[in-house]
Amino acid sequence: MKSETEREKIEQAYREIEKYRDKVEKDYYRLQYHLMPPVGLMNDPNGLIHWNGVYHVFYQWMPFHTGHGAKFWGHYTSCDLIHWKQEKIALAPSEWYDKDGCYSGSAIDHDGVLTLFYTGNVKDEHGNRQTYQCMAVSKNGIDFEKKGVVVTLPDGYTAHFRDPKVWKKGDKWYMIVGAQSESLDGKAVLFRSQNLRDWEHLGPITGGNSRQLGKFGYMWECPDLFELDGQEVLIVCPQGLEAEAMRYQNVHQSGYFVGRLDYETAQFLHGPFAELDRGFEFYAPQTMLDAKGRRILIAWMGVPDQDEDKHPTIAHRWVHALTLPRELKLKDGKLYQTPVEELQMLRKDKIAYSNVTIANEEMILEGISGDVIELNLENICLSGGIMEIAIRNTARIIYHSDERMLTLERKSFANGLTEKRQCRLERLHSLHMFLDTSSMEVFVNKGEEVFTARFFPYKHNQTISFAANGHLVFDIQKWSL
Ligand code: FRU
Missing domain, CATH: 2.60.120.560 (Exo-inulinase; domain 1)
Known part of the structure; x- marks a missing residue:
């Protein structure tokens, strides 16, 4: 069951969709075969999962205006990655632990229950931030019930600690979280659990100012860790890298390391960082494994703090979209991305x-x-x-x-x-x-x-x-x- 406050927030958001539906529809620049918000601002894809034959894509959503703020989780589903259905709003910011935003996170199947992990963003009256990693569950994949906080901020980090990605290895669950250490270095921090409720903090698997990397950004957002073609890939979005020749030209970057994670010592030995995309708008990618065994990536077609208020679509009350789904392959240590073959249906x-x-x-x-x-x-x-x-x-x-x-x-x-x-x-x-x-x-x-x-x-x-x-x-x- 959703709380009264969450239900009210959701009703408000539906009213906003109704109010501006026509305006958004009439925009020549609206996208025809990409996922975009029904109204307002869309950013990161969240909770990607192929569950009971259905692809679920949740997303960071601000329904009330075309800027950032207390985010909702919007929700689309598809059987073929081409025809998408707009589902009920999955999460709204409403509780003491997420009242200023249900921030990014991931989805897993747990004994037939679609289980979401997300960051509860909280700000006090002075603007001080608090962060909680939270859980929500659904039996039908559509109606979600919040289960509250499962991870609080460990020592050694600032409150920029978010975007949990959860997966199973052997009989244990692992969670990787994007973090900023107290020394203002970006880190990817690992947790382990037997039951998804109690999480043991294993520490940073890699990050800036470590054995493997010099200074490498002041914050790492949206980590994702998965096995691909016999190796492990860590995708992460470091903030604060200086532009270097043709690299790191956007305000914030998005890329990956290839290596091997030692689950016992919680150390990820890896090669150099490589950017995932060479264009202007690409950030916060997340991946899922589908029933065909494909590793599929979808990213936000946008970048935080990059001319957000200048997009012409704002006049039509919406901004940003998601990329096409792309299949990932690893060849000679490099990620290749190709559009999923289903796109040929169009x-x-x-x-x-x-x-x-x-x-x-x-x-x-x-x-x-x-x-x-x-x-x-x-x-x-x-x-x-x-x-x-x-x-x-x-x-x-x-x-x-x-x-x-x-x-x-x-x-x-x-x-x-x-x-x-x-x-x-x-x-x-x-x-x-x-x-x-x-x-x-x-x-x-x-x-x-x-x-x-x-x-x-x-x-x-x-x-x-x-x-x-x-x-x-x-x-x-x-x-x-
Ligand atoms: C990345 C990000 C995440 C955060 C979310 C908030 O774009 O800043 O770190 O969870 O967006 O919408």
């Missing part, structure tokens, strides 16, 4: 050209245009020089073959100026792009790199053009989605 009206040849010119290909489309360029062969794809006069993808550099440029929606993100790439052989009105996800060389970004082109400009200074040949397929 394809309509295929147009294809093979051996398109462009030499020192710019070209438009009949039928290769649009705002809600998938584009797949394969067998790209650029002999010297530069190739460029201009998308709706608002973004460009540029590959510079001599410098071995791939660039995504866009017109900033904050100030109209051109801004870019880049990475080194030995060779470019394929570009698989998903455009959804105001979002783009570009999968490079079958997931070797990904660029995720929002962009806001004029509705009537749906032109995509191809240019090469040099000699370029490729095959291309396009679908409307």
